[in-house]
Amino acid sequence: MRLITVSGPPSSGKTAVICRVIEALRQQAVKVGVVKFDCLSTEDDERYKSMGVLVRKGLSGALCPDHFFVSNIEACFHWGLDEGIDILISESAGLCNRCSPHIKDVMSVCVIDNLSGQNTPKKIGPMLKSADIVVITKGDIVSQAEREVFSFRVKNVNPRSTTMHVNGLTGQGAEELARLFAESSDVGGLGERQLRFAMPTALCSYCLGEKRIGEEYQKGNIRKMDI
Amino acid sequence: MDINEIKIVSGTDKNGNSESVEELTIRKGDILVLAGPTGSGKSLLLSDIEQLANGDSPSGRRVLVDNKVMDPFSMRITACLSQNMHFVMDLDVGSFIGLHAKSRKIETNNTVEKVLKQANDLAGEPLSADMHLASLSGGQSRALMISDAALISNAPVVLIDEIENAGINKTMGIQLLSTEGKMVLIATHDPTLMLTAQKRIIMKNGAMFRLIQSDDVERKHLKYFLEIDRVLEGFRHSLRHGNRLDEETLKRLVELEGANHEQ
Ligand SMILES: Nc1nc2c(ncn2[C@@H]2O[C@H](COP(=O)(O)OP(=O)(O)O)[C@@H](O)[C@H]2O)c(=O)[nH]1
Ligand SMILES: [Mg+2]
Numbered sequence: 001m002r003l004i005t006v007s008g009p010p011s012s013g014k015t016a017v018i019c020r021v022i023e024a025l026r027q028q029a030v031k032v033g034v035v036k037f038d039c040l041s042t043e044d045d046e047r048y049k050s051m052g053v054l055v056r057k058g059l060s061g062a063l064c065p066d067h068f069f070v071s072n073i074e075a076c077f078h079w080g081l082d083e084g085i086d087i088l089i090s091e092s093a094g095l096c097n098r099c100s101p102h103i104k105d106v107m108s109v110c111v112i113d114n115l116s117g118q119n120t121p122k123k124i125g126p127m128l129k130s131a132d133i134v135v136i137t138k139g140d141i142v143s144q145a146e147r148e149v150f151s152f153r154v155k156n157v158n159p160r161s162t163t164m165h166v167n168g169l170t171g172q173g174a175e176e177l178a179r180l181f182a183e184s185s186d187v188g189g190l191g192e193r194q195l196r197f198a199m200p201t202a203l204c205s206y207c208l209g210e211k212r213i214g215e216e217y218q219k220g221n222i223r224k225m226d227i
Numbered sequence: 228m229d230i231n232e233i234k235i236v237s238g239t240d241k242n243g244n245s246e247s248v249e250e251l252t253i254r255k256g257d258i259l260v261l262a263g264p265t266g267s268g269k270s271l272l273l274s275d276i277e278q279l280a281n282g283d284s285p286s287g288r289r290v291l292v293d294n295k296v297m298d299p300f301s302m303r304i305t306a307c308l309s310q311n312m313h314f315v316m317d318l319d320v321g322s323f324i325g326l327h328a329k330s331r332k333i334e335t336n337n338t339v340e341k342v343l344k345q346a347n348d349l350a351g352e353p354l355s356a357d358m359h360l361a362s363l364s365g366g367q368s369r370a371l372m373i374s375d376a377a378l379i380s381n382a383p384v385v386l387i388d389e390i391e392n393a394g395i396n397k398t399m400g401i402q403l404l405s406t407e408g409k410m411v412l413i414a415t416h417d418p419t420l421m422l423t424a425q426k427r428i429i430m431k432n433g434a435m436f437r438l439i440q441s442d443d444v445e446r447k448h449l450k451y452f453l454e455i456d457r458v459l460e461g462f463r464h465s466l467r468h469g470n471r472l473d474e475e476t477l478k479r480l481v482e483l484e485g486a487n488h489e490q
Contacts (some may be wrong), residue, residue: 071470118317149318
């Protein structure tokens with residue numbers, strides 16, 4: 001089974017792009033499944049279901065979504081194998097920009113949109129920096145010059161990525177992306193594989209439910225600003 | 228980048244029927260107009276060419292460059308002006324032009340000044356390097372887009388979508404973009420612009436419906452269209468500056484009509 005991790009800021013067009021790619025893959029009779037990771041709620045699973053796609057969703061609730069991802073992805077992988085899926089796609093919103101769900105030697109995609117601001121590629125960190133493919137959406141809304149400046153900014157942050165433009169509404173460019181998905185290497189299993197980027201070191205009193213503000217309540221891994 | 232022709236192998240209309248124009252070849256130096264009602268598929272045809280569609284767009288068209296399928300990301304052969312009237316990027320005008328030039332590997336040092344000067348020649352209201360890109364008016368934005376497309380994107384194929392709505396000098400804009408040896412495609416509703424091209428494609432229901440070759444009789448109309456444009460432009464200018472119409476202006480119009488009847 002192939003596994004593709006797709007991440008990107010909220011509303012950048014991840015679900016739209018994945019749906020267009022699934023449409024393209026279906027013409028080649030490839031069986032696709034999706035696992036959607038989110039924090040509090042998502043309706044994306046309904047969007048996939050309405051297309052007749054096998055889908056599982058995981059809500060991290062009070063936990064860090066990327067920690068939640070890494071502790072669950074292996075079970076999702078087994079689910080995919082049991083269902084006879086050819087390509088399993090994970091969708092997760094990059095919420096704090098500090099993490100990335102990308103796994104070594106597993107194809108990784110970052111979806112980012114042309115409207116998100118020219119400094120965004122620099123801001124979103126490992127999610128984009130460690131991705132194999134960067135998909136840029138919403139090109140229909142901006143000028144050619146803006147598209148070019150934006151992909152130039154992306155290239156500066158991640159020079160070794162394949163950068164491509166996909167329109168999440170019309171599907172323009174999705175066929176090419178589908179081809180890359182289908183050509184990615186088979187992932188035998190996830191046991192012993194490694195994340196591309198270490199998760200934040202963040203165990204402090206607030207991780208454990210502390211709500212009060214004040215020096216005496218700050219325990220564990222705390223860092224102070226230089227003011 | 229030197230290319231000689233672009234071939235569009237047709238696809239289907241919005242209902243999946245084959246297009247009546249089966250194949251369309253555009254050669255170096257050609258100016259081609261796309262005409263047809265709003266929603267008839269002009270913008271999609273332009274975007275098929277921009278993206279060098281290979282059966283992967285809603286129309287199913289294929290675009291061949293010198294008879295070959297090309298990867299649109301590995302080479303930039305088009306400069307295009309879409310219907311977008313505004314920029315959204317969070318940059319000032321000067322940095323934007325500079326970055327765009329850099330992304331195109333243009334190293335000359337006065338690029339920003341040149342692009343700005345050209346944009347100012349086109350725009351009704353002046354624009355400067357320190358202005359915020361997203362706050363430019365429609366006219367300023369389009370003037371900058373045109374100047375940028377001509378001087379920075381400077382590509383063998385130029386795609387223009389409804390330049391007449393831009394509030395800028397449209398003839399000057401087209402002249403700037405369609406320098407010698409380029410292939411120019413213009414989607415337009417403007418009769419004068421339609422007749423400036425030798426050929427026009429009529430779009431209907433998402434498809435290339437008919438290819439019309441312009442002839443001498445059509446060309447003879449152009450002179451009158453230009454005259455009517457000039458007269459209307461004079462009235463537009465006058466009314467915008469607070470003048471009233473009177474017996475005198477009416478008489479001039481009547482005379483003009485008479486003169487046209489006699490010819
Ligand atoms: N104009 C335009 N809108 C898009 C494009 N891709 C996605 N959208 C819209 O952007 C919004 C967010 O897309 P969605 O796929 O839900 O984003 P996600 O949160 O990253 O999964 C939706 O309203 C989409 O219809 C695109 O290429 N062009
Ligand atoms: Mg989504």
